[in-house]
């Protein structure tokens with residue numbers, strides 16, 4: 001036995017979250033969007049009026065997070081994604097969130113985790129690792145639709161700029177930068193429907209298991 005872990009990484013709005021949800025349902029696993037954990041900490045600091053640079057306050061918020069009750073609509077706001085990527089450079093904060101994410105993954109029967117450092121840092125022993133990418137234009141279009149569907153009016157050009165800035169910060173940081181694990185399966189969803197991306201991921205995972 002032991003936990004079955006599927007790691008999914010990639011840049012903002014690459015389609016990894018949708019894939020993670022579908023794969024969790026298909027394989028009967030739990031799902032954790034680790035981006036929400038960084039977003040929730042950033043949101044807690046913003047609500048308390050704390051400085052985003054206050055790592056001690058961020059660590060307290062990380063210990064207090066309830067992984068079962070994220071307010072997804074509110075946390076989806078672009079400014080919270082931006083704040084999340086700013087606090088995500090803090091090594092001691094990352095240690096706390098990574099250890100809680102790992103504990104979640106290791107509970108039986110296992111889980112699908114999506115984020116930036118799942119295959120490289122959080123769950124390097126995952127049975128399957130996907131690195132999901134898509135062109136910036138496709139990602140901006142998808143994310144714009146998603147945010148508008150949550151009732152927030154946004155401009156696609158602003159979303160594109162936000163995505164590019166976050167990608168750069170996430171790839172350039174010293175601690176746990178966004179990059180594919182050496183043994184990750186690369187999946188470019190630019191030209192794929194959700195169904196086609198799901199089938200490609202499932203084929204790879206079935207072979208890896």
Ligand code: C5P
Pocket residue numbers: 012013034035036038039081084085086088114115116117118166170
């Ligand atoms: O995936 P999402 O857009 O919700 O992530 C928000 C931010 O949280 C990312 O831009 C990144 O800086 C950070 N993050 C991270 N490691 C993860 C997941 C998210 O650093 N595993």
